[in-house]
Amino acid sequence: MRNYEVKLADTDQEVAAALHLRRQVFVEEQHMFHASDADEHDEDSILINIWKNGSILTGTVRCYPDKKDATVWWGGRLAVRAEYRLRGIGVYLIEAAVAEMKLRQVRRFLAQVQQQNVNLFIKLGWKTVGDEFWFHDHPHQIMEADLHVHDAPNRKRSKQPVQS
Numbered sequence: 001m002r003n004y005e006v007k008l009a010d011t012d013q014e015v016a017a018a019l020h021l022r023r024q025v026f027v028e029e030q031h032m033f034h035a036s037d038a039d040e041h042d043e044d045s046i047l048i049n050i051w052k053n054g055s056i057l058t059g060t061v062r063c064y065p066d067k068k069d070a071t072v073w074w075g076g077r078l079a080v081r082a083e084y085r086l087r088g089i090g091v092y093l094i095e096a097a098v099a100e101m102k103l104r105q106v107r108r109f110l111a112q113v114q115q116q117n118v119n120l121f122i123k124l125g126w127k128t129v130g131d132e133f134w135f136h137d138h139p140h141q142i143m144e145a146d147l148h149v150h151d152a153p154n155r156k157r158s159k160q161p162v163q164s
């Protein structure tokens with residue numbers, strides 16, 4: 001996407017911008033949380049932001065390790081600024097998060113997805129895990145990304161020199 005840059009938040013300013021956008025979307029727009037969407041996972045999270053022209057934060061998503069099993073990571077708080085929706089930014093962020101998880105060689109990447117977004121994730125190759133449940137008065141579904149970990153041994157084998 002021209003003029004857009006995906007970047008891990010690594011300054012206080014970039015983190016604050018992401019938290020501000022999250023608050024606009026999950027507190028003010030969706031009323032999913034009363035005053036703040038911050039929780040105990042924020043301190044362990046990485047934030048992936050997408051900036052337009054280097055200065056407009058158009059979307060953000062967070063990823064964090066499971067508290068009981070650090071080989072499992074969760075994605076969440078996916079938010080695209082309202083006036084930038086339906087331009088592919090959500091998909092771009094989801095794919096950036098999956099790429100980051102592959103780089104970190106996590107074993108599983110899960111997300112608690114709002115029911116109205118399940119089809120979007122299915123289109124990107126994610127699978128449902130378990131049944132629908134309610135979280136903060138909104139129906140949700142746990143979903144899992146296909147990290148193609150099963151391809152790894154094949155890739156390794158293909159690097160072996162060909163016997164002639």
Ligand SMILES: CC(C)(COP(=O)(O)OP(=O)(O)OC[C@H]1O[C@@H](n2cnc3c(N)ncnc32)[C@H](O)[C@@H]1OP(=O)(O)O)[C@@H](O)C(=O)NCCC(=O)NCCS
Nearest residue numbers: 025078079080085086087088089090091092113114117120
């Ligand atoms: C969900 C959200 C992140 C999607 O971001 P986005 O940038 O608008 O999504 P994209 O432009 O990448 O759209 C991806 C696809 O989903 C479809 N889509 C996205 N939002 C949709 C909606 N509300 N209704 C119908 N279709 C929708 C798009 O048409 C597109 O389909 P296509 O690939 O066939 O063209 C964004 O709407 C948002 O921030 N919503 C509020 C917060 C939220 O619900 N977060 C997700 C929690 S799981």
